[in-house]
Ligand SMILES: Cc1cc2nc3c(=O)[nH]c(=O)nc-3n(C[C@H](O)[C@H](O)[C@H](O)COP(=O)(O)OP(=O)(O)OC[C@H]3O[C@@H](n4cnc5c(N)ncnc54)[C@H](O)[C@@H]3O)c2cc1C
């Protein structure tokens with residue numbers, strides 16, 4: 001999906017406080033008031049809260065999130081309902097989300113001030129993409145897609161139980177009620193889905209009818225004589241839903257495994273995580289600290305879109321883990337190739353707001369970091385650092401997850417419907433119908449032994465160094481990234497790194513003096529130091545790990561394609577590939593596990609359990625483990 005710069009809403013406020021959209025010539029809600037309209041047209045119109053009673057999950061999709069009144073009313077109804085579903089997925093799309101000031105004003109003096117306050121506090125920067133916000137400890141998930149509904153609907157996979165159709169009037173905003181949009185709603189409807197809207201326009205009724213909805217006009221409210229309710233009744237009934245797996249086995253207790261386990265457990269799955277090490281985070285995820293941040297790219301390519309979505313998700317995710325050492329107060333990424341004016345032009349061309357990224361000249365960036373920087377820098381206010389080792393341990397201690405260490409898996413075996421992990425003598429160590437391989441480069445040999453082709457992964461040795469407090473001739477205040485990185489730890493020490501060497505130098509995990517020295521040099525040039533640091537490389541503390549990466553620098557996350565592809569199978573898009581039942585991959589996070597693993601763990605869990613995808617399909621395809629098959633097939637076809 002090609003992203004367009006996001007144009008925030010222009011909201012005008014009438015004397016009586018009614019919000020209007022001058023660009024559409026319409027009001028945000030009818031004269032009955034936003035809350036009454038939400039309750040009567042959208043909740044009651046979809047049979048809510050009755051229809052969600054005692055469900056595990058319930059999914060609502062809204063066209064036009066606007067000022068969030070329908071969301072707040074739904075949240076209130078869900079919160080106050082003793083029979084509420086355990087998990088409510090609220091999905092919404094908006095091409096012109098409001099600025100914070102307008103959102104604040106819309107909810108001033110409202111009855112649910114604390115819910116509105118929480119929404120305001122969690123509101124993402126206004127950048128294109130899908131944003132996931134957690135409320136009520138993750139039981140209420142708001143997924144907000146910023147962009148045009150016509151672009152988003154084909155890209156977003158979910159099955160909604162209820163639709164709130166709340167664009168501006170069809171005559172004033174036909175794009176929102178486009179026939180193709182309404183038709184796609186049919187493809188996104190769960191069995192028994194309903195839809196509601198205040199518009200009874202002919203085009204809306206016809207469009208919904210063509211999508212498989214049976215429409216009924218009902219008595220309206222306020223100045224609206226009638227409103228519309230619809231029930232999904234396709235001519236051909238959908239196939240029965242496959243039962244959701246109740247238990248999943250995860251092999252590997254690093255960032256990848258812990259993120260997958262946490263996402264699965266949050267959706268009610270029982271998860272066992274096993275690792276050959278006695279304790280979690282003993283592999284590459286054991287560093288005391290690491291960075292996460294987004295990137296900006298001139299063409300907003302899939303890497304940039306993925307890293308933007310993922311870094312914003314990590315910031316949200318990490319802030320919820322309050323006991324984990326962290327600093328989500330911004331990060332500077334040095335930019336030696338451009339000057340600040342060229343960087344600013346890039347930001348302006350993409351319409352990126354200052355709470356997402358800023359271009360700072362060297363002097364300003366240096367003043368912020370407390371370091372004499374020589375090049376300008378990108379300032380990412382939601383970037384930061386976190387302790388991966390503590391994050392992994394905290395995630396694995398969550399309810400629903402059992403960790404078992406000292407389990408060295410030598411091979412995998414299929415026993416009927418179950419995948420079994422076995423030791424060198426073929427003795428079963430653990431098993432489940434669904435197995436997630438999150439064991440970094442070891443996933444390759446395990447799969448190859450079963451007949452899969454080699455995974456395109458390379459492992460590169462890396463080492464971080466930790467400098468004692470007071471060694472630097474300045475007080476580094478913020479994480480810095482560039483060629484290498486440096487970040488201040490809470491106890492005054494500075495972590496820097498990281499060496500990056502080919503896998504040809506063995507698997508010795510002991511830190512090396514030469515790599516410490518290389519890290520010191522990197523730190524000096526990062527910080528613009530002209531004289532050598534007075535540190536003995538031989539006495540530094542450090543830690544070694546391996547960055548495991550595919551050639552396209554994207555991880556491999558999702559269900560594994562079939563081992564053998566039969567002739568005639570469609571291979572032109574990753575989403576169409578036939579899959580091996582029960583086998584999933586989460587590997588290849590390279591040097592960006594902290595940025596990528598929280599979001600991609602959620603993607604893996606959503607695909608495995610059939611819940612709404614928290615990422616657009618083209619990016620899900622970009623990290624699909626089967627993308628190599630697609631590329632090979634396209635190449636063979638001359639594409
Ligand atoms: C020096 C260095 C610095 C880095 N800095 C950053 C940074 O600042 N920011 C960032 O985002 N990322 C950083 N990274 C990258 C990040 O650490 C990785 O992306 C991440 O740790 C990968 O997590 P993982 O779970 O895939 O792998 P791992 O943490 O290695 O986990 C794999 C687990 O699988 C287990 N396992 C493997 N095979 C078997 C088997 N057969 N049986 C049982 N268990 C098995 C292993 O014991 C291990 O615990 C850095 C990496 C290095 C090396």
Ligand SMILES: C[S@@+](CC[C@H](N)C(=O)[O-])C[C@H]1O[C@@H](n2cnc3c(N)ncnc32)[C@H](O)[C@@H]1O
Pocket residue numbers: 009027028029063064065066067068069070071093094095096097147148149150166167168173175176
């Ligand atoms: C009536 S308002 C929605 C009010 C909202 N449901 C609430 O509860 O506050 C309509 C919304 O649709 C959005 N919109 C208009 N055209 C759109 C399009 N083509 N794609 C996505 N959103 C669109 C507008 O930006 C606006 O926020």
